[in-house]
Amino acid sequence: QVQLQESGPGLVRPSETLSLTCSVSGGSTTDNYWSWIRQPPGKTLEWIGYVHSTGYTRYNPSFKSRPTMSIDTPTGLLTLRLTSVTAADTAVYYCAKGRQSDWLPMDSWGQGTLVAVSS
Amino acid sequence: DILMTQSPSTLSASVGDRVIITCRASQDITTYLAWYQQKPGKAPKLLIYRASSLESGVPSRFSGSGSGTDFTLTISSLQPDDFATYYCQQYNSYSASFGPGTTLQIK
Numbered sequence: 430q431v432q433l434q435e436s437g438p439g440l441v442r443p444s445e446t447l448s449l450t451c452s453v454s455g456g457s458t459t460d461n462y463w464s465w466i467r468q469p470p471g472k473t474l475e476w477i478g479y480v481h482s483t484g485y486t487r488y489n490p491s492f493k494s495r496p497t498m499s500i501d502t503p504t505g506l507l508t509l510r511l512t513s514v515t516a517a518d519t520a521v522y523y524c525a526k527g528r529q530s531d532w533l534p535m536d537s538w539g540q541g542t543l544v545a546v547s548s
Numbered sequence: 549d550i551l552m553t554q555s556p557s558t559l560s561a562s563v564g565d566r567v568i569i570t571c572r573a574s575q576d577i578t579t580y581l582a583w584y585q586q587k588p589g590k591a592p593k594l595l596i597y598r599a600s601s602l603e604s605g606v607p608s609r610f611s612g613s614g615s616g617t618d619f620t621l622t623i624s625s626l627q628p629d630d631f632a633t634y635y636c637q638q639y640n641s642y643s644a645s646f647g648p649g650t651t652l653q654i655k
Contacts, residue, residue: 474584474592474635476644489643491549523591528603533639534582536603538591 431456433524433539441546446512451524451539453505458482462527463500464535465509467520475520479532480507487532514546550574550638552647560655565626569650571619571636580640583612583621586649587632595634596621626652 437449451463465477478488480498488496497510507524521543525535551574561567571581579599584592594603596612599619609624623630631654636647 473648474637474646476637476646487642491643525591528594528597533580533644534584534594534597534637535592536594538593541591 431526431537433526433537435522435524435539435542437522437542437544439543439545441514441518441544443515443546443548444513446510447514447518447544447546448511449509449522449524449542449544451507451509453507453526458500458502458505458507460530462530462532463498463507464525464527464532465496465498465507466523466525466535467518468523468541469517469520476533477509477511479527481532516546518544519546520544549643550577550641550645552636552638552645554634554636554647554650556650557648558651558653560653561626562655563626563628567623567626567652569621569634569652571614571621571647573617573619573638573640576616577638577640579615580638581612581614581619582637582639583610584635584637585630585632586635592635 432455434452441447459482462479464479480500495512499508521541523541524539526537528536581599583596586592600612633649633651
């Protein structure tokens, strides 16, 4: 059973770039889709996008051009960068694996990491 | 964008009850719908995919149905562990979106 663990700064200043990593263990990152999802406090979930093990990416258009995702397959490390953050980007951020070889739904999730955007 | 709605937003029920949660998509998503369960402070857990397929390890009291725009999640006999928030998610389009959630509370 693959395990995922997010990490990153708990606080980011407005207008700066949020950077998170997700470490994948217990399985290969090959031939899978890896998504980032966030959940503002008390609100529903929001899919940000995915990165495939080949490096191909797809992003939720609602994020405009702000997110960038990457994957280092040998080390099993995923990265999310989100530029020009505002208070509206305050949320718990999750990384998750697509079920089997599909991009969705997600069948394995990290525990999530809370990121607050504040000066 | 495909918008997802759920009803009810909150549901009070007792152990042993049969409950039904409804999810509606703003346009046809065929059967590209999943259901997740989330408990406070925890990540979501996949229950159902492709509208009616039960994820491995999920109890058989959970079932899903529907196609097109209207879907349901049924819990045949509520157990204490089932009190949580449930989200539907569509993945038919270029992007994916979640419903607002249904919180299942103990009556």
